[in-house]
Amino acid sequence: MRIKLSDLPFGATAVVREIQTSAHDLNCLGLRIGKELKMVTKQPIKGPVVVILGELEIAMGLETAEQIVVETGVDR
């Protein structure tokens, strides 16, 4: 199922399928299409979102997370 990264529940894993914002800004941080990530922190009141990709922990604004499409339930 494809959802916005901002809708990914805490602790859930998903695979990045689409980046609708500046792909360069996220790519250079290590977040690329096809990468598996895990939601580790979601802050209330439209606070930042933190995901973990392997050894990498990436924090981003909620607006950025809303523009990343991820797929859940992918068997790896």
Added chain:
Amino acid sequence: MTEGRADLPEGGTTVLMLGNPNVGKSALFNRMTGANAVVSNYPGTTVDFTRGTFIEGGHTYTIVDVPGTYSLEPRDAAEEVAVRMLRDCPDATVMIVLDATKIDRGLYITLEVMERGMPCIVAVNMMDAAHEKKITVDIAALQRLLGVPVVSTTATSGEGVRTLAEQIRKAQVANLGGIAKRLRGEEPRTESLRACGGCGGC
């Protein structure tokens, strides 16, 4: 050691130390120059550049510790410094520092630097942290793929730093077309390699 926006370079070969934030550039810089640049365990410690010198094989190198950056399209003041340094020192050699535990992220800026056509050498730093996390890095394969010298280092213990200093003179301009071909398996992996595995004989 001098700090600030002093005119560059001072003589010899200028080596720009570049890489993502928090990969140990300043620690490596201190190891190589005997300087005392501020080192801490969080990103963004170096916001201006620091310069030092070292002599290896009778040749003087002016080494510049550049603030960490994720890409060459700057998004903050520290990243702008890094990009400006590259632009202002077109004849410099670039030492790209990677975190051995986060190689894939470091390779993004590695390729961006290589696109600029400057001679490069890659230091895979924090090897001790990689060992602890049971991460192995195939240094020889990375060197064959990139076609520039790749040296593994642990700045905190000094491991590999001597080799890194010796290999700087072998830094070379990467052939991006060759890298793409090798990735597709179209070219024998050893053919375009001019930087050898480090016998020191050339």
